Amino acid sequence: MSVFAVSSAEAIDLDLSGLTSVLAVVLGIGVIVLLVWMWRIGHQLETAISPDAAARATTERDETLAADSVGR
Secondary structure (H helix, E strand, O other): OOOOOOOHHHHHHOOOHHHHHHHHHHHHHHHHHHHHHHHHHHHHHHOOOOHHHHHHHHHHHHHHHHHHHHHO
């Protein structure tokens, strides 16, 4: 049977169970990805960066940039 129905009688006979299953799986995966993404953002907002850690990261970055500029 062709994918496209020729008449309304054939349109009723088309089997779309495979298509709906694929769409359900894609929708389920999308919902899971969205929930994980929202959880990660919420977790990042809840765990604030301490000032000491931010200062260390800035110092390390500055030292790395200085070492790179000397090597050029």
